[in-house]
Amino acid sequence: MIARAVALTLLILPCRLSGFPDGPSIDGTWTSVPARSTEIAAWKGRTLGLAISVRGDRVSIVHNWLDRGQVAYADTFRFVPGGKAVRSVVCSVEWPDNWLMGVLSSAGDERTVSGSWQVEGSDIRTVTVQPVVTSQGKTTVTTTREYVLGDGGNTLTLTERRSSRPTPVVLVFERKEVRP
Amino acid sequence: MKRLTVLLLLAWHAAGAAPADQPEHYVMSLPENWEITGALPSSAMLISLQGVANIGAPRLYFRYPPKWDYTFCDPLLDYYKSSRGMVFTGLRTPAEALDTLARYAKGYVVWDTHVRTSLIVAFTAAGVNRAIVVTEDLIPLAERHGLRMTEDLRGKFAGMTDVQIYEWAFAKYWPACNRDYLVYMGGEGGSVMKPGIADFGIHHACFFTDASTNPKDTLEYAFARKVFSSLKPLAIVMGWHSYAKDLEAQHVTLASGYGLRVEGLHTLPNMSFNHQIGLSPGFRYRNNHNVKPGQRVTPGKKVYISCIQTDCLGLGAWTKPGRGQIPYAWEVTMNWSWLAPAMLQYFYDMATPNDYFIGSLSGPGYMYPKAIPPRLLPAVIDTAYGMMKTLDLNVFEIMDHAAYWTSDGVDDDVPEDIVDAYFRGMPGVLGIVNGYRPAHTFAVRDGKPFVSYDYYLSEKRDDAEAAADIRELAALNPARPYFLLLHVREWSDIARVKGILDRLGPEFATVPLDTFLAMAAAAPTFATKYGAPMR
Numbered sequence: 001m002i003a004r005a006v007a008l009t010l011l012i013l014p015c016r017l018s019g020f021p022d023g024p025s026i027d028g029t030w031t032s033v034p035a036r037s038t039e040i041a042a043w044k045g046r047t048l049g050l051a052i053s054v055r056g057d058r059v060s061i062v063h064n065w066l067d068r069g070q071v072a073y074a075d076t077f078r079f080v081p082g083g084k085a086v087r088s089v090v091c092s093v094e095w096p097d098n099w100l101m102g103v104l105s106s107a108g109d110e111r112t113v114s115g116s117w118q119v120e121g122s123d124i125r126t127v128t129v130q131p132v133v134t135s136q137g138k139t140t141v142t143t144t145r146e147y148v149l150g151d152g153g154n155t156l157t158l159t160e161r162r163s164s165r166p167t168p169v170v171l172v173f174e175r176k177e178v179r180p
Numbered sequence: 181m182k183r184l185t186v187l188l189l190l191a192w193h194a195a196g197a198a199p200a201d202q203p204e205h206y207v208m209s210l211p212e213n214w215e216i217t218g219a220l221p222s223s224a225m226l227i228s229l230q231g232v233a234n235i236g237a238p239r240l241y242f243r244y245p246p247k248w249d250y251t252f253c254d255p256l257l258d259y260y261k262s263s264r265g266m267v268f269t270g271l272r273t274p275a276e277a278l279d280t281l282a283r284y285a286k287g288y289v290v291w292d293t294h295v296r297t298s299l300i301v302a303f304t305a306a307g308v309n310r311a312i313v314v315t316e317d318l319i320p321l322a323e324r325h326g327l328r329m330t331e332d333l334r335g336k337f338a339g340m341t342d343v344q345i346y347e348w349a350f351a352k353y354w355p356a357c358n359r360d361y362l363v364y365m366g367g368e369g370g371s372v373m374k375p376g377i378a379d380f381g382i383h384h385a386c387f388f389t390d391a392s393t394n395p396k397d398t399l400e401y402a403f404a405r406k407v408f409s410s411l412k413p414l415a416i417v418m419g420w421h422s423y424a425k426d427l428e429a430q431h432v433t434l435a436s437g438y439g440l441r442v443e444g445l446h447t448l449p450n451m452s453f454n455h456q457i458g459l460s461p462g463f464r465y466r467n468n469h470n471v472k473p474g475q476r477v478t479p480g481k482k483v484y485i486s487c488i489q490t491d492c493l494g495l496g497a498w499t500k501p502g503r504g505q506i507p508y509a510w511e512v513t514m515n516w517s518w519l520a521p522a523m524l525q526y527f528y529d530m531a532t533p534n535d536y537f538i539g540s541l542s543g544p545g546y547m548y549p550k551a552i553p554p555r556l557l558p559a560v561i562d563t564a565y566g567m568m569k570t571l572d573l574n575v576f577e578i579m580d581h582a583a584y585w586t587s588d589g590v591d592d593d594v595p596e597d598i599v600d601a602y603f604r605g606m607p608g609v610l611g612i613v614n615g616y617r618p619a620h621t622f623a624v625r626d627g628k629p630f631v632s633y634d635y636y637l638s639e640k641r642d643d644a645e646a647a648a649d650i651r652e653l654a655a656l657n658p659a660r661p662y663f664l665l666l667h668v669r670e671w672s673d674i675a676r677v678k679g680i681l682d683r684l685g686p687e688f689a690t691v692p693l694d695t696f697l698a699m700a701a702a703a704p705t706f707a708t709k710y711g712a713p714m715r
Contacts, residue, residue: 102618
């Protein structure tokens with residue numbers, strides 16, 4: 001009985017924290033489902049996990065690049081949905097999205113992140129403008145990411161469209177269970 | 181008199197020897213299993229027999245199983261038959277092999293199946309004693325063939341660490357070992373060993389080890405340093421590091437630090453045989469050049485792609501479908517020009533007009549330039565350049581992973597002084613290519629380009645995503661011409677690579693590497709960039 005109550009509380013908790021009680025919340029930790037996703041070529045073969053938190057009007061999305069389950073590289077996007085683009089300085093030359101291509105992040109340069117709810121508390125779109133370095137020099141990549149909940153809030157689909165790439169990258173995640 | 185001659189000939193054949201004017205060549209197939217509890221004891225014995233039987237003449241050749249790293253054993257065997265007129269007699273069983281060839285051995289060494297490392301030591305002992313290696317179970321077989329025990333390692337290493345075992349072996353055998361070669365009997369660990377190179381090491385009385393080159397393994401690392409420092413300058417480290425102990429990058433970094441050249445792999449087969457087969461009379465290495473020296477090639481407004489297959493000629497795609505369909509450059513394992521001349525001739529003879537050879541890898545063998553002491557680098561480059569001239573090569577390839585495990589994978593670049601050193605030491609080259617995974621060093625010296633890989637075509641990458649990657653690179657590098665150097669891992673066959681390139685559209689053109697470099701020299705649209713010096 002107590003275990004059921006705890007489980008129910010944990011299911012409801014993300015909705016309450018996010019302040020959007022009417023539906024499932026994107027808030028939570030997500031693990032990738034490679035079999036249902038576009039094949040990615042992550043830096044050093046890492047896998048991607050997401051940690052999303054919604055606190056008041058602020059959203060934080062952390063792309064955790066995992067090496068044997070441990071976070072080897074974290075790419076963090078913090079913004080206020082509907083607010084101004086947030087500027088930050090790129091700290092690492094690693095371009096975590098694709099290790100096979102001769103592309104590096106432009107460390108020391110500025111990137112911007114903005115976002116907006118597509119469905120309040122549930123589906124969100126971000127736009128990142130990031131400088132990168134290629135063999136011909138510096139250029140800019142604009143990446144639009146759509147995080148959409150499905151399956152009653154148990155799955156999350158991230159569709160990533162880079163201005164430079166002809167095809168989208170579609171990644172499916174499952175909500176990481178919180179064990180009592 | 182006639183009767184006496186017949187009797188002598190009959191006696192000769194009864195002894196298992198061929199007439200003096202007809203060299204004896206034998207061929208035997210090895211099984212797929214390499215487990216200590218499986219076929220390894222028997223196969224290790226046979227490979228050691230190969231090492232001693234091939235002393236003085238190439239007598240025994242093995243056909244390795246289908247899953248073996250090197251895929252050219254059968255084609256090369258056919259090549260020897262057709263080009264050299266060799267006739268091989270098949271051997272079916274270990275007993276038959278010993279019946280025929282045990283006379284070339286002076287005894288046997290017993291290794292301990294409970295201590296895997298004892299087999300590595302046994303190979304050293306076999307080379308020094310001209311012996312074969314056997315397990316306890318195989319002693320009766322060896323004895324039946326007139327062989328006597330020269331060393332018994334059973335129980336000798338119980339409870340000892342690898343470094344203690346190797347120190348024991350070093351003290352006992354090193355004074356009698358060859359200083360021109362060292363054999364790293366690494367690769368697979370645990371209950372498996374694939375000692376394809378052991379015949380060569382026994383043939384040349386080499387010291388065998390798999391001591392860790394990871395600095396964190398302080399004792400084994402110190403031992404590896406001691407052995408490396410005891411070799412002659414520019415000596416060859418045959419074989420491969422242990423996947424269970426350290427990283428390739430650590431192994432090659434340490435070897436390069438002593439000016440040694442790594443010549444993989446631990447599975448390189450039949451080298452005691454191949455080492456003794458020379459070039460055909462009058463043969464000269466001839467590459468398939470597409471550009472004449474000094475020729476200017478003007479590029480169009482396109483994306484130019486050139487493909488290079490790395491990781492040694494004999495691995496992967498050479499014998500797979502599609503070779504010759506598109507221009508392809510191949511890393512030449514340059515030391516084969518003297519380690520196995522006919523084997524290298526086989527690749528030159530088989531080359532199609534679309535197969536273009538390049539020198540590699542950073543030196544006369546596999547080395548990391550950032551790890552080579554600066555005082556040794558000019559001699560390393562000069563030796564490599566000499567081989568390139570012999571092999572008719574005018575493009576050289578550099579790779580450096582000296583900081584692989586400390587840079588989180590941002591490590592394939594070389595500093596400006598190293599770029600200068602190579603161009604200075606190789607004045608006749610058309611250009612130099614660099615990297616393994618994508619790298620970011622680009623330059624031009626005296627009209628000759630230094631170009632790094634812009635894409636690493638993994639054998640595991642989905643074809644559609646690989647094509648999207650290449651098209652994305654073209655979008656991120658908007659100036660035309662754009663020169664996209666593509667590294668193809670050896671496990672991708674050319675038919676697959678062609679399929680990916682065919683998806684790209686008319687803006688993309690796949691060209692031979694020398695044409696690619698000549699065009700890059702004419703219109704270098706890449707930004708000059710160098711790596712940081714080694715800390």
